[in-house]
Amino acid sequence: MILLKLFWSFLLIGFGSFGGLSMIPQISNEVLSHGWMTAEQVTDIVAIAEMTPGPLGLNCASFAGMQAAGIPGAIAANLGVLMPSITLCAAAAVFFHKFRNSRVMQWILVGVRPICLGMVVGVILSLSGSNYWSGTGLNLTGIAIGAVDLFLLLKCKSGVPTVLLFSAAAGLVLYGALGLPA
Amino acid sequence: MQQQYVEKQKEITPQELLDLASVAKSLPGTMIGNVAMLYGYRVGGLAGGFAAVFGMILPPFAVILVISFFYAAFRANPWVNAAMEGMQAAVVPIIFGAAVNLIKGSMPYPPCVLLMLISVAAYLFTGINPIFMVILGVVLGLVIGSYYERRQDHDPS
Secondary structure, three states, X not given: OHHHHHHHHHHHHHHOOOOHHHHHHHHHHHHHHOOOOOHHHHHHHHHHHHHOOOOHHHHHHHXXXXXXXXXXXXXXXXXXXXXXXXXXXXXXXXXXXXXXXXXXXXXXXXXXXXXXXXXXXXXXXXXXXXXXXOXXXXXXXXXXXXXXXXXXXXXXXXXXXXXXXXXXXXXXXXXHHOOOOO | XXXXXXXXXXXXXXXXXXXXXXXXXXXXXXXXXXXXXHHHHHHHHHHHHHHHHHHHHHHHHHHHHHHHHHHHHHHHOHHHHHHHHHHHHHHHHHHHHHHHHHHOOOOOOHXXXXXXXXXXXXXXXXXXXXXXXXXXXXXXXXXXXXXXXXXXXXXXO
16 A cells, blocks of 8 residues: 555656655655655655656655665656656657657746746745754754855855765864754 | 767667757656656667666665665754855746756747636645646647747748
């Protein structure tokens, strides 16, 4: 039963998203509402997924599936999230040349792109709440690390792995060695 | 992908890979899964497509399997915890950076901006399932896209 639920949830995630970070709103909505992962685990898996090879959607499927129902759960979730690729995209492969210049697909994206962008902005705002607010007050250390990260990403054009490495090191020093509150 | 298949094996030209990628991006699902399907199909038909998809998921699947086995134990270690707390602070900036890249070309017509703002509010203040928002986007995209294209046809300036 849980396997079917995992499969179905990740099927919805797959069909409702267009790759990469646009999957985060769907993923966090499904795994939080079923209680498969906590908000903190969602943040962890995004960090882990960015560090490890492989696309975010599949890594989240594997991780949430494992947490909920072990290896069978991970397989069910992966199959779900891959369904669009092995159905819709297989059809598109067969009709590739008709499909490439399809105006209808272009029109659909006119509406879907802003919706996805808006939901990603929503995720940024709600994750900011859980990542930089410790329940009693602002997590100033986290905000400081985040500010440097943003600077590295936007001004220095650093890659995501560099930024994560820097943040892990900063976490070790500030939280681990100096014992600042999280 | 670019390195392995375009430069080393010369199986596909850069232009073809771009075409595959743009179709993969405009379909739902993970983009890499879609690229694997399109490329596999090109080389070996439907069976090739399925083989490429399953080959592509195995390595990340194995990595995450190992990580999630040790996740609970790792997370309890104070030093790992400190490093993870640090990385948590990076997640929002990383998503923000990606969102900045998404903005470009995502709102070609004025109503798209309104759609984006409605989507932010709906995500934050209503419990609506994101898939319904995407379906709404598909419907409104058809309306807005066809309307503006027709208008351009009538007014070539």
